[in-house]
Structure formats: structure tokens, C-alpha cells
Amino acid sequence: MRLNFFCRLNLELFFTIALFFSFTISALSQSQANSIRTDxxxxxxxxxxxxxxxxxxxxxxxxxxxxxxxxxxxxxxxxxxxxxxxxxxxxxxxxxxxxxxxxxxxxxxxxxxxxxxxxxxxxxxxxxxxxxxxxxxxxxxxxxxxxxxxxxxxxxxxxxxxxxxxxxxxxxxxxxxxxxxxxxxxxxxxxxxxxxxxxxxxxxxxxxxxxxxxxxxxxxxxxxxxxxxxxxxxxxxxxxxxxxxxxxxxxxxxxxxxxxxxxxxxxxQRYASSKNEEGCRNNTFNGTVKDSSSPAGSTFTVISPPDPAGESFTFSSNGDYTYTPSPGFIGGDVVFEYEICLPAPNDTTCDREVVTINFQTGAACVCSSGNANAPNVGQLKIIKFKSAIMNKLNILLILVLFVTTISVAQVGIGTTNPQETLHVSGVNSTVRVDGLNSSSHSRNLGGSTNYNVMVDSEGTMTLGKQSGELLSVSNLASPVVVQTLPDSGLNSEELYTRNFVLEERALVVITFYVAVDFKTYDGTNMIDDGRAKVAHNYFYLGDGTTADTTKSYGMTSVVYSNVNCDTATGYIYNSRSMTIALEAGTHSIHLQGAVYGGGLNSDAAFSASFGNGDRLDIQAIYL
Structure with missing residues (x-):
């Protein structure tokens, strides 16, 4: 790699021109939001x-x-x-x-x-x-x-x-x-x-x-x-x-x-939501009022106790509660009011709502809940332990309960009082599905790695795609020379295109590096006029063939200036990394190079050679 040498850098001119001239290529997927204007x-x-x-x-x-x-x-x-x-x-x-x-x-x-x-x-x-x-x-x-x-x-x-x-x-x-x-x-x-x-x-x-x-x-x-x-x-x-x-x-x-x-x-906004639950009149009901609408560290209290009071009622500050009906309770609604208060500095910001538990009668009554902790019958339940994205992409543990229903009977494993169609009880209980092991499924690569289990709209389970590298290449194309307009105005050209395929929806991390060599307009001499020269890199996304040029991504710029000598040689590097959520399918990166001399006159025009030291890395974090 050659080292840049600046004979005399005019810093005042360097920064003044670099900040004065705006980069006029389309914005990064941005649009004006509509404000609320009536009533x-x-x-x-x-x-x-x-x-x-x-x-x-x-x-x-x-x-x-x-x-x-x-x-x-x-x-x-x-x-x-x-x-x-x-x-x-x-x-x-x-x-x-x-x-x-x-x-x-x-x-x-x-x-x-x-x-x-x-x-x-x-x-x-x-x-x-x-x-x-x-x-x-x-x-x-x-x-x-x-x-x-x-x-x-x-x-x-x-x-x-x-x-x-x-x-x-x-x-x-x-x-x-x-x-x-x-x-x-x-x-x-x-x-x-x-x-x-x-x-x-x-x-x-x-x-x-x-x-x-x-x-x-x-x-x-x-x-x-x-x-x-x-x-x-x-x-x-x-x-x-x-x-x-x-x-x-x-x-x-x-x-x-x-x-x-x-x-x-x-x-x-609101942080509390009303809850409508269903329980069986002869059973204790376990539930929670906590959900994803409340910040971490919020505290919960009861404002009005259950009516009817029941045999016992406990309510924790984390939102979990247990209600046991009184002996002889004939069923119907049990209602109580709760309050959530946000953590500091919003600890005086509170919201209230009502929980209604409808206790049903009959041997086939259904115990259900609108929250994460109370039981649900006839539904697939998945507990997913999130990984630290981009650090430990392969650490995901899925506990799958495969529900089989024979009429309305409930099956208990490790319990004589099942609360679900299938209820597995016991400390550190596990469930095994042989169809998802390394011998039976191509995405299970064995070893000590854990894998995502996905479920579609029909309830079908399979292993998800493993997150990781999609593309890592260097020296992608021959250098591309881009000239400003003759009056030194903005001009751009495509440097290269690369395709990649997502098998599922993912966060895509795109990182590019581009070497830039500044020359006079005809490319024959080094720049020594003291004017600031600006080079931009950014990319469009496409469908594998055609770029969508209405939105640009990852814009990054570098400014060059040199005075009174022609010995300042070598490359300057532009680089950028960004993350975009994309759906499954074929996608393409269309990297662009742009140059700008201020739109002053022909004396300020110049050219830049992009490439001869470039690199592109693409990683997928499957969701």
C-alpha cells in the first residue's frame, strides 16, 4: 500500500469546502412523517x-x-x-x-x-x-x-x-x-x-x-x-x-x-392493558399482568383486590399473581384492578387497567390466558432464548412442546394435574423431536451448537437457517475512473454489483471498503491546485438484476486537497458498515462512486479512480 504525502494541506479550505457542498444523492430510505393535524x-x-x-x-x-x-x-x-x-x-x-x-x-x-x-x-x-x-x-x-x-x-x-x-x-x-x-x-x-x-x-x-x-x-x-x-x-x-x-x-x-x-x-402512551382470562372453578389460576408493553424494571401493584375475594390471592411486584377460588365457588367473573409504574426517572408515570378471570364449570372447561405465564390449550408454545446478535450468532435454545389432542383429554407427564392438552412437569424437563436431530435434518450440523426452531402459519416446525457469512470478497473489479462534470459538478457511476440470497428474513450486515486515487480531470497528473476534492461511496439495493435507485444506503465521503507539488500519491480509503432488515429472496448490492469539485468552473474539475484495493463483506443474522 502506498502512503499519501501532502506537501502542504490547506486545512481551512479543506474543511470549509467539504462542509459547504451538500451531497445531493437520494436519502437513506427516509420520508417525511405525517403529523396529527385535526381534533x-x-x-x-x-x-x-x-x-x-x-x-x-x-x-x-x-x-x-x-x-x-x-x-x-x-x-x-x-x-x-x-x-x-x-x-x-x-x-x-x-x-x-x-x-x-x-x-x-x-x-x-x-x-x-x-x-x-x-x-x-x-x-x-x-x-x-x-x-x-x-x-x-x-x-x-x-x-x-x-x-x-x-x-x-x-x-x-x-x-x-x-x-x-x-x-x-x-x-x-x-x-x-x-x-x-x-x-x-x-x-x-x-x-x-x-x-x-x-x-x-x-x-x-x-x-x-x-x-x-x-x-x-x-x-x-x-x-x-x-x-x-x-x-x-x-x-x-x-x-x-x-x-x-x-x-x-x-x-x-x-x-x-x-x-x-x-x-x-x-x-x-398507555403501558397497562386489560386482561381477559379463563379458568376452571375448582383450580388455582396462575397469571401475570406483565407483557412487552412495559419497560424493564416496571413495578406492579394491586389497586382493587379481586371480587369475589376467593380463598387466597397473591400478587408480586413483577406482575405475577395466583388466585384460588373459595370452596363452593359456582363460577363466573373474578375482577381486580392493577397499576404499573415505570422505573426511574419515570417512577411517577403510572397506568391502570382491569383483569377479568372467567371461571368456567364442567369437566371440559378451558383454562386460557392472554399473557405469557398462564396456560394455553391446543396451541404451540415456544420459548426462545435470544442470542447476542453479531457476537454469539449460534447460541439459540428452543424448547418445543409438541401438542397432540385426543378429544379434550389432558395428558400429564410428571404431573397428575395437567393444565394443558400436554403438560410436561419437573425440574429441567426436556422434550425430544427425532425429526430435528443431526441425523434427520440437514440444518442440524450436530456438535454442541444449538439451533433455531421455526414455526409457520400452519403450525409446522422446522430448523431455521444458521446465521453467518454470505459473501466476503476483495479486489472485486477493475478500477473505475469517475470524472466530475466539466464544471466540477457532481457525477457518479456504478463500480460493481454483487448478488446474495436470503433463505429467510434476516438482518443483513453490509461492509464495504474502497480505495480512491485522485487525479486531474484527464487523469494524467497529480492534483496540486489547493482545492478540496470530495469523493462519495454509497450503494443501491436491487433484486439481483435491477437496482432500486430511489433509495441509497451507506453513504460515506472523503476529502482530498494538495498544494504546490505533484508528489502526493497513493490511495485514500472510504469504508462503511450498516445493518438492514431484508426479506427472503435474491438481493443485489450496486456500489456507486461519485465525485464533486463544487460546481465552480472547469479548473476545479478532477477525476478519481475507485478500486484496486476494495473489499465487500455481507453477513446475515436470521430472525
Missing amino acids: VTFQWLDVQANNNQPATLESITIGTEVYDIMAVPSAYELTRLGPDGHGRNEIRHGNVIINNNSSNVDWNDDALKSFQDRDLTHYFTSNHNGDDICTDFAAVATTDSQIQTLRYSPGIPSNEGGIIAITERNSNNCFYISFYGEPSGGGPEVFLGGDTFVLPNTTQSGPLFNAPPVGVDYWNSGRVVHNNGTIGIAIFTLEDLAPVGSVITRVDFTASSNDHGDGKMLIL
């Missing part, structure tokens, strides 16, 4: 008689649904300082500046307190520190706008029917927000596929209340901050930004207008 009202915990009084949000009502259960972040980070520096950033509470500079040691603590407060006059503010990139998804990857990160630990599940609210002083600044967390089913923190710009209004003043006009996301809420600026509130459906079943661990705020934005974000 909204806001309820407040206080009366605001003047600009210096609080505006504490009690709830948001959409139609007939009242949202008053709010989750706030557990940590705050100023992830990237904006171009105008620390002195532009402040924390305000009413007309008082709590913190006047983000370089202060207590900045993160003060900022977190503002993001946790329901009082919307207690907020982050910044004059400038942003770029005007609103609605330009492609510019997000290249802007130097300020980024603030909110973290949630434990993570907040995205539940059906949830919303988010983003506030803004004067309703006139744009945010770009993006959501990260655990995908549905578990795994490491990834981009959840949800991002959007929050579209601003013109500057709004006074206690106005009205719906957003066309092209705007902010409601005027009827409340103001100290400068008489109207508090804007934008509302989005949570599942549009974080799929139901995923767990939110991080939200990034990127300033998307020059004047940044002045506000905060709240997650509003």
Missing part, C-alpha cells in the same frame, strides 16, 4: 396570566382519547456542537436563564432537567448553531448542525396508539428527529427506521390556539414563553417513527434551521 386540544395544570408564568402540560386530547401518561429521558448528551459554539446555547425557565453556555460543567444536568419537565417554559434554546436543511434528508449526513441526544434507560417500548409531542418557541424552527433502539424481538441498538423533519411556521406570537396550516406541523397551543412567543406543539404517531414492539433507547435532535429550535420532546 386536538391541550389541557394544562396551571393558569397562565402573563408571559412569566409556567405552562405545565397536563394532557393532550385527540378526538376522545386523552394522553396524560408521559415518559421522559434518563440522560442527555450534546452529541455534536453546532458551528456557532457553546455560547449560543442556553437553558431557560420562564424569564430566568438557568445555564448560559453549553461548555459549563453542569450543562448536561441542567439540560436533562429541562427535557424532563412538563412545564413548557422550562426548555433548551439556541440562537443559530443550525443549518437550513429542513426537508432535505440527503443533507443530514453532511451538515454540521448541532445534535442533541436523549437516552432512555431502561428503554421505552413503542406501544400501539402512542404519540410523541415536540415543542418549539414561536413555532418557527425546524428539527430533524431520528429514533434508535432494540428492534421487535430484541437485539442491539439500531436505527429503527423512523425519522422526520418537524416543519415550522412563520414566527408566531401571543397565546394563539389553532391547528397547523398546510406545510406546518406545529399546533399553536394557546400558551407562551417569556418573550410572548407562542409555544408550538407538533404531534406524531409513535409507530410511524418506532415500530410497535420495538424499544426506544435513543432519540437524536438535529437542528435543521439556522436559528436551531427551542423546546423538548415527550412520549405519551
Whole structure:
């Protein structure tokens, strides 16, 4: 490998031009989310008689649904300082500046307190520190706008029917927000596929209340901050930004207008759900109110005890409970109310619901449950122990209970009181299916490895595909020379294409490395004009033949500059790794190379040779 030598690097020019020119290729599978724009009202915990009084949000009502259960972040980070520096950033509470500079040691603590407060006059503010990139998804990857990160630990599940609210002083600044967390089913923190710009209004003043006009996301809420600026509130459906079943661990705020934005974000949704269970009147019923809609570490309590009381009732703080009917109980409904409270810092955020257990009579009564712990008859039950994705891909243990039904009889193994059609009891009990062993199934490779057991919509079980490497190749193609347009404008070409096949739905980890050699426009000389030259790499996905050019992925850039000599030789390397969820089928990677000299004039035009040191690695993590 040849080593680059820069005779004299003009750093000021290097960074100025690299940051000024935006990369205009299509964005990474991004689209504007639709905000909620009708039938909204806001309820407040206080009366605001003047600009210096609080505006504490009690709830948001959409139609007939009242949202008053709010989750706030557990940590705050100023992830990237904006171009105008620390002195532009402040924390305000009413007309008082709590913190006047983000370089202060207590900045993160003060900022977190503002993001946790329901009082919307207690907020982050910044004059400038942003770029005007609103609605330009492609510019997000290249802007130097300020980024603030909110973290949630434990993570907040995205539940059906949830919303988010983003506030803004004067309703006139744009945010770009993006959501990260655990995908549905578990795994490491990834981009959840949800991002959007929050579209601003013109500057709004006074206690106005009205719906957003066309092209705007902010409601005027009827409340103001100290400068008489109207508090804007934008509302989005949570599942549009974080799929139901995923767990939110991080939200990034990127300033998307020059004047940044002045506000905060709240997650509003339900965490308790009603439960309708069925039991047999002569049997003890074991159940749980805990499910995936509550964060880890939540606590559960009984608000109203069972009616009728029964012979005994126990309820654990983890949500598990046991109810034994009284002798002579003739059957019918047993009802109790429970409460869930989230872990700190949301320990005052609580939700309540009702559990109804219908005790049936007769020898053939069915004992069922809408949760994971109570019994289910005539259904396949699978317990899957999740692996650490990308670290221990092969450690998955499946316990399979094969249910055979003869009329309505229940069969017990190790128990004289079976609670299911087939009930295997005993410590460390196991079930063996010879059709899935290494002698009978091609995907069971034997040894000490454990394998996924999959079940389809018909209830048929088989072994899943083993996760691992799909492709690992180097020096994929002859170098491809890409020239800018004659005026040094952006130009791109395809470097190579590679296909891969997924037998099942999977998370696909794609990593590429590309060597880049910069030359003059005709490729005959080294560059020595002192101008910054930008090279981009990214890829399209395809169906094995044709690329879908409406979405680009994995964009990464490198900038080169050289002055007053022609001896700076050698390769510069671009690389990127990213994870994408794909369905079963044939897919293709179409790697692109692009060059940009600023669109200035023909003197700034140049060429770049991509290749002669490239590599592509593709791994599949089967779900």
C-alpha cells in the first residue's frame, strides 16, 4: 500500500469546502412523517396570566382519547456542537436563564432537567448553531448542525396508539428527529427506521390556539414563553417513527434551521392493558399482568383486590399473581384492578387497567390466558432464548412442546394435574423431536451448537437457517475512473454489483471498503491546485438484476486537497458498515462512486479512480 504525502494541506479550505457542498444523492430510505393535524386540544395544570408564568402540560386530547401518561429521558448528551459554539446555547425557565453556555460543567444536568419537565417554559434554546436543511434528508449526513441526544434507560417500548409531542418557541424552527433502539424481538441498538423533519411556521406570537396550516406541523397551543412567543406543539404517531414492539433507547435532535429550535420532546402512551382470562372453578389460576408493553424494571401493584375475594390471592411486584377460588365457588367473573409504574426517572408515570378471570364449570372447561405465564390449550408454545446478535450468532435454545389432542383429554407427564392438552412437569424437563436431530435434518450440523426452531402459519416446525457469512470478497473489479462534470459538478457511476440470497428474513450486515486515487480531470497528473476534492461511496439495493435507485444506503465521503507539488500519491480509503432488515429472496448490492469539485468552473474539475484495493463483506443474522 502506498502512503499519501501532502506537501502542504490547506486545512481551512479543506474543511470549509467539504462542509459547504451538500451531497445531493437520494436519502437513506427516509420520508417525511405525517403529523396529527385535526381534533386536538391541550389541557394544562396551571393558569397562565402573563408571559412569566409556567405552562405545565397536563394532557393532550385527540378526538376522545386523552394522553396524560408521559415518559421522559434518563440522560442527555450534546452529541455534536453546532458551528456557532457553546455560547449560543442556553437553558431557560420562564424569564430566568438557568445555564448560559453549553461548555459549563453542569450543562448536561441542567439540560436533562429541562427535557424532563412538563412545564413548557422550562426548555433548551439556541440562537443559530443550525443549518437550513429542513426537508432535505440527503443533507443530514453532511451538515454540521448541532445534535442533541436523549437516552432512555431502561428503554421505552413503542406501544400501539402512542404519540410523541415536540415543542418549539414561536413555532418557527425546524428539527430533524431520528429514533434508535432494540428492534421487535430484541437485539442491539439500531436505527429503527423512523425519522422526520418537524416543519415550522412563520414566527408566531401571543397565546394563539389553532391547528397547523398546510406545510406546518406545529399546533399553536394557546400558551407562551417569556418573550410572548407562542409555544408550538407538533404531534406524531409513535409507530410511524418506532415500530410497535420495538424499544426506544435513543432519540437524536438535529437542528435543521439556522436559528436551531427551542423546546423538548415527550412520549405519551398507555403501558397497562386489560386482561381477559379463563379458568376452571375448582383450580388455582396462575397469571401475570406483565407483557412487552412495559419497560424493564416496571413495578406492579394491586389497586382493587379481586371480587369475589376467593380463598387466597397473591400478587408480586413483577406482575405475577395466583388466585384460588373459595370452596363452593359456582363460577363466573373474578375482577381486580392493577397499576404499573415505570422505573426511574419515570417512577411517577403510572397506568391502570382491569383483569377479568372467567371461571368456567364442567369437566371440559378451558383454562386460557392472554399473557405469557398462564396456560394455553391446543396451541404451540415456544420459548426462545435470544442470542447476542453479531457476537454469539449460534447460541439459540428452543424448547418445543409438541401438542397432540385426543378429544379434550389432558395428558400429564410428571404431573397428575395437567393444565394443558400436554403438560410436561419437573425440574429441567426436556422434550425430544427425532425429526430435528443431526441425523434427520440437514440444518442440524450436530456438535454442541444449538439451533433455531421455526414455526409457520400452519403450525409446522422446522430448523431455521444458521446465521453467518454470505459473501466476503476483495479486489472485486477493475478500477473505475469517475470524472466530475466539466464544471466540477457532481457525477457518479456504478463500480460493481454483487448478488446474495436470503433463505429467510434476516438482518443483513453490509461492509464495504474502497480505495480512491485522485487525479486531474484527464487523469494524467497529480492534483496540486489547493482545492478540496470530495469523493462519495454509497450503494443501491436491487433484486439481483435491477437496482432500486430511489433509495441509497451507506453513504460515506472523503476529502482530498494538495498544494504546490505533484508528489502526493497513493490511495485514500472510504469504508462503511450498516445493518438492514431484508426479506427472503435474491438481493443485489450496486456500489456507486461519485465525485464533486463544487460546481465552480472547469479548473476545479478532477477525476478519481475507485478500486484496486476494495473489499465487500455481507453477513446475515436470521430472525
